[in-house]
Amino acid sequence: xxxxxxxxxxxxxxxxxxxxxxxxxxxxxLLSQVDVVxxxxxxxxxxxxxxxxxxxxxxxxxxxxxxxxxxRKNAKIVVAIGSCAAIGGINxxxxxxxxxxxxxxxxGENARLFxxxxxxxxxxxxxxxxxxxxxxxxxxxxxxxxxxxxLGKKPDTPTYPVCVECKKNENVCAFERGQYCVGxxxxxxxxxxCVNEGTICWGCRGLVDNPNENSHKEVLIKYxxxxxxxxxxxxxxxxWQEAKR
Amino acid sequence: xxxxxxxxxxxxxxxxxxxxNISVNIKDGIVEKCEWSIPEAPRFFEAMVVGRSWYELHxxxxxxxxxxxxxxxxxxxKATESALGVTISEQDLKLRKLALHGENMQSHVLHLGFxxxxxxxxxxxVIPLASTNPAEVKIxxxxxxxANEMSNLIxxxxxxxxxxxxxxxxxxxxxxxxxxxxxKLQDSIPNLQTVAGLFKSLESKLPNFxxxxxxxxxxxxxxxxxxxxxLGSTDTASAPVKEYLSYTNEYIVPQSTxxxxxxxxxxxxxxxxxxxxxxHDRLSPMAKKTAATFNLxxxxxxxxxxxxxxxxxxxxxxxxxxxxxxxxxxxxxxxQSEYNKPEIKVKAGTGVGAVEVPRGILFHDYTxxxxxxxxxxxxxxxxxxxxxxxxxxxxxxxxxxxxxxQKEIELTLEMxxxxxxxxxxxxxxxxxxx
Numbered sequence: 001x002x003x004x005x006x007x008x009x010x011x012x013x014x015x016x017x018x019x020x021x022x023x024x025x026x027x028x029x030l031l032s033q034v035d036v037v038x039x040x041x042x043x044x045x046x047x048x049x050x051x052x053x054x055x056x057x058x059x060x061x062x063x064x065x066x067x068x069x070x071x072r073k074n075a076k077i078v079v080a081i082g083s084c085a086a087i088g089g090i091n092x093x094x095x096x097x098x099x100x101x102x103x104x105x106x107x108g109e110n111a112r113l114f115x116x117x118x119x120x121x122x123x124x125x126x127x128x129x130x131x132x133x134x135x136x137x138x139x140x141x142x143x144x145x146x147x148x149x150x151l152g153k154k155p156d157t158p159t160y161p162v163c164v165e166c167k168k169n170e171n172v173c174a175f176e177r178g179q180y181c182v183g184x185x186x187x188x189x190x191x192x193x194c195v196n197e198g199t200i201c202w203g204c205r206g207l208v209d210n211p212n213e214n215s216h217k218e219v220l221i222k223y224x225x226x227x228x229x230x231x232x233x234x235x236x237x238x239x240w241q242e243a244k245r
Numbered sequence: 246x247x248x249x250x251x252x253x254x255x256x257x258x259x260x261x262x263x264x265x266n267i268s269v270n271i272k273d274g275i276v277e278k279c280e281w282s283i284p285e286a287p288r289f290f291e292a293m294v295v296g297r298s299w300y301e302l303h304x305x306x307x308x309x310x311x312x313x314x315x316x317x318x319x320x321x322x323k324a325t326e327s328a329l330g331v332t333i334s335e336q337d338l339k340l341r342k343l344a345l346h347g348e349n350m351q352s353h354v355l356h357l358g359f360x361x362x363x364x365x366x367x368x369x370x371v372i373p374l375a376s377t378n379p380a381e382v383k384i385x386x387x388x389x390x391x392a393n394e395m396s397n398l399i400x401x402x403x404x405x406x407x408x409x410x411x412x413x414x415x416x417x418x419x420x421x422x423x424x425x426x427x428x429k430l431q432d433s434i435p436n437l438q439t440v441a442g443l444f445k446s447l448e449s450k451l452p453n454f455x456x457x458x459x460x461x462x463x464x465x466x467x468x469x470x471x472x473x474x475x476l477g478s479t480d481t482a483s484a485p486v487k488e489y490l491s492y493t494n495e496y497i498v499p500q501s502t503x504x505x506x507x508x509x510x511x512x513x514x515x516x517x518x519x520x521x522x523x524x525h526d527r528l529s530p531m532a533k534k535t536a537a538t539f540n541l542x543x544x545x546x547x548x549x550x551x552x553x554x555x556x557x558x559x560x561x562x563x564x565x566x567x568x569x570x571x572x573x574x575x576x577x578x579x580x581q582s583e584y585n586k587p588e589i590k591v592k593a594g595t596g597v598g599a600v601e602v603p604r605g606i607l608f609h610d611y612t613x614x615x616x617x618x619x620x621x622x623x624x625x626x627x628x629x630x631x632x633x634x635x636x637x638x639x640x641x642x643x644x645x646x647x648x649x650x651q652k653e654i655e656l657t658l659e660m661x662x663x664x665x666x667x668x669x670x671x672x673x674x675x676x677x678x679x
Contacts, residue, residue, distance in 0.1 A: 010286065013310050013311040014263065015310075019404065042259075061286055090308045094288070136404045197415060198407070198416035
C-alpha cells in the first residue's frame, strides 16, 4: 500500500507548497508513489489518516500549537518544509519588535482577540523527523528528502556552509565585491543559487551546525564590516535560531 | 424556499491560497447569517521592514506571498526607486514586464487548471483528473512549466526572485536564451487554444450571477496596464498612483485578520475582471478573440467570469511576451557587468509603487530616512480589496440560491470565493492603520 501524505500550512507565504505544484511532470511521478490525502491548497478532500505530514510555515500563536500537536499525533513522520517551519525564517524578524504595541496599532481594543507570539520553528512545539530547508525550498531537494523517507533512510543534509558550493561554482566572493554575505555561516544545499544569480547569500537555509564564528569574525575585520552589519543580516532569517542559542 | 433550513460551514475553503471560512445560516427560508471570514495568522510585515535598508525591502516583502512574489518584488522595487529618485533603462523595463507576464501566466494557469477546473468537472482536485483526463492535465502542466521557465530565466528563480534589484537587474538573460524561450511560447499556442476550448465546453457550469459593483485597476492609454499606469475606476475618473489611499480606504472588521476596503460604493473588485472591464481594448489580438469566444464584454458584473478574464489575460501575456522579446531582439540586447549593482544615491524620501499582480492591483508605500533605512511601510494587497466585495456578493447570491440543496449552496459559495482567486497569506500581512 502506498504511504499516505498530508500537507499543512501555518504562518508563511505558501511558496513551498507552490514548489510542489511546480514539480509539474515530476508531481505525477510523486503521486504514483504516495497517496495525498490532505492538501487544502489543491484539494477539497481531507483525511486525518496519514503517515507523512509536510508542514509549511512558522508557529506564531498559541492556538496553532494544538493543531501542530494533533498533526504530530496523527503522523508517523513530520517533515518541516521551508525556512519558516524549519528555522523560524523571515517571520522571526517580528520577534525584535514590541509585539503588544504592534498589535494594538493594528487591531485597537480587539488586540487580545488576535493572539500572536514570537514566531518559531515548528520543532519548538513538536518533534520533527526531517527538514527541507530554503526560502523557498528547492524542488530537487524536496524530492531527494521524500525519496530517502520512502526508502526508510535519513535524508542527507549538508553540514557545511554555502561558501563551499559558491567556491565550486567559481563565483566572485561577495565580500570581494564590497558586499556583506552570510554564506560563511549558512547551511549549504542550495548550490549557492542567489550568488550565482548575481546577488548575495541572505541566509535562508539557516545557521549551519557549529558555525565557525571566529573565522567569520576574521572575515568581517578583513573586509571592514562591523559586528552590527552582521547582527543586522543575521536577523533576516536566523532570529529564532539565535534566540535559541 | 419556505421552511428551508440550511447551515453551511466551510471551514476552511479549499483550493485557495490561505485560510478563509464561509458560514451561512438559513432558517425558515430567511438568511440569518452569511459571513466570509479570515482566520489566517497575521504576519506583521510592515513592522518587520521598519529599520531595514533600501536594498533589502524587496527581498523581505517578496515573502508576503509565494504565489505573487515577483509582483511583490516589483511593487517594492518601484516604491523604493520612486523614494530614492532612481530610474531604470528601457531594456530593464521590458525585462521587468516579461517578469510580470511570467508570474501572471504561471498563476493564471495554476488557478484555472488546478483550482477552478476540478469544480467545473465535478471532482475534488486535479489529482483524479490526471487519470481521467491525462491529455488535458499534461497540457496544463506543460503551460505551467513554460511560464515557470520564463520566470526562472528573467528573475533567476520562479519564486522569490533574485535578479530583480533596485535600479535594474543583477544578471540578465542572453538573447539566445530569450529567443529559445520565444520559440517555446510560439510552439505552445495550440496548447493555449486547447485549454480555452476546454473551458468553453464547460462554460455552462459557471453560475449566471450578476451584482453591479465598482472595478478598480491600473490603466494606461497605450497598453493593457500591468507594470505601470494610473488608478482607474469604472465609477470615477482616474488618478495618479500616489493618491492610492483615497481609493483603498482600508478598515477593520471583527471577523477577519485581513483588512477590508471601499471606494465609491460599499465595495469594489480588483483582478483580471477589473482589468478587463477597464482596459479590454488594449488586449493583444488573440486575447480579444478569446474574450469574444466567451461573449465576455465590458462591463461584466459576473464575478464567476473572473476565471474567464484570467484565461483571456493568459493569452494576452503569452502573446505580449513574444512581442517584447521581438522588441528586445530588434534593439539588440545591451550586456551588463557580472554581479551588476546599479549605482544608487541614498536620500530621504517617500515612494509608492503599484503593479497589477495576478489577483489585482498591489501597492507598496515606503518612507526612507537619509541613510536609506525604512521608517514606515504600508502595503495594500489585492485580496484585501476584494474581501468586502466577496461578502456583498454572498449577501446577494445566498437568497437567490437559498432553495437549492445544501451541497449545491456550499459548492456555489466556494466557487464564488475561488473565482476571486484569493491570496489570503498576502492579505493578512497587515500591521498598521492610521
